[in-house]
Amino acid sequence: MSVREEFDEWAAAGKDRGMEDRHWHTAKHVLARMPVEDGDAVLDLGTGSGYALRALRERGIGRAYGLDGAPEMARNARSYTDDDAVGFLVGDFDELPFADDSLDHVFSMEAFYYAADPHHTLEEVRRVLKPGGTFYCAVNYFAESEETHAWQENISVDMTLWSRDEYREAFREAGLYVAEQDAIPDREIDIPDPEAFPTDDWDSREAMVDRYRTWGTLLTVGVAP
Numbered sequence: 001m002s003v004r005e006e007f008d009e010w011a012a013a014g015k016d017r018g019m020e021d022r023h024w025h026t027a028k029h030v031l032a033r034m035p036v037e038d039g040d041a042v043l044d045l046g047t048g049s050g051y052a053l054r055a056l057r058e059r060g061i062g063r064a065y066g067l068d069g070a071p072e073m074a075r076n077a078r079s080y081t082d083d084d085a086v087g088f089l090v091g092d093f094d095e096l097p098f099a100d101d102s103l104d105h106v107f108s109m110e111a112f113y114y115a116a117d118p119h120h121t122l123e124e125v126r127r128v129l130k131p132g133g134t135f136y137c138a139v140n141y142f143a144e145s146e147e148t149h150a151w152q153e154n155i156s157v158d159m160t161l162w163s164r165d166e167y168r169e170a171f172r173e174a175g176l177y178v179a180e181q182d183a184i185p186d187r188e189i190d191i192p193d194p195e196a197f198p199t200d201d202w203d204s205r206e207a208m209v210d211r212y213r214t215w216g217t218l219l220t221v222g223v224a225p
């Protein structure tokens with residue numbers, strides 16, 4: 001299945017809102033760290049429901065662009081806000097429809113690893129960022145977080161499984177300075193008492209703790225020279 005087919009199905013099933021609720025636990029901390037200023041232009045790669053841009057607009061950014069490969073995702077995102085300063089585009093991480101040096105910041109949550117050629121996508125991000133612009137790249141699927149590795153079995157789109165070091169290395173290769181890297185735990189998801197395990201989703205309490213409290217979301221921050 002293509003990105004479009006896979007994620008149009010998710011959007012039609014309402015999974016965009018479910019992701020928003022779950023991802024918000026850590027995405028809000030990522031967004032809070034972004035050095036946005038009044039009037040900035042910000043791109044959200046793989047925007048899903050578009051929640052990140054709605055939140056950043058409340059902090060005063062000027063133009064917000066949500067790019068997604070699935071038209072149904074973009075359509076849903078559009079329906080959740082009537083803010084004219086937020087625009088949604090259908091496009092691919094392979095070729096960002098923006099001019100060189102045109103954006104102040106780029107954000108992405110739980111989407112980057114779907115890029116068909118992640119190295120090229122990083123070069124694209126570097127190209128569209130203004131000097132000093134930042135890329136806040138957040139992923140829950142990464143090498144150290146072993147409990148996430150099985151996700152690929154349920155998703156038809158090939159996923160890139162990099163380690164923390166591989167993220168830093170790839171950012172540098174694409175010409176981005178790495179300003180920060182951090183694992184942001186999800187402290188909000190409820191982890192039941194030991195007696196509740198195994199559950200439908202988890203074999204053991206340790207596995208759930210490892211996934212959410214130990215690893216959570218990997219944030220890598222790149223800065224354009």
Ligand code: SAH
Binds near residue numbers: 050
């Ligand atoms: N950022 C949102 C959505 C995450 S789901 C959130 O945190 O909830 C990943 C999103 O990325 C999906 O909406 C999917 O359609 C989009 N996506 C995946 N691969 C893509 C690609 N190659 N180009 C553009 N969008 C892509």
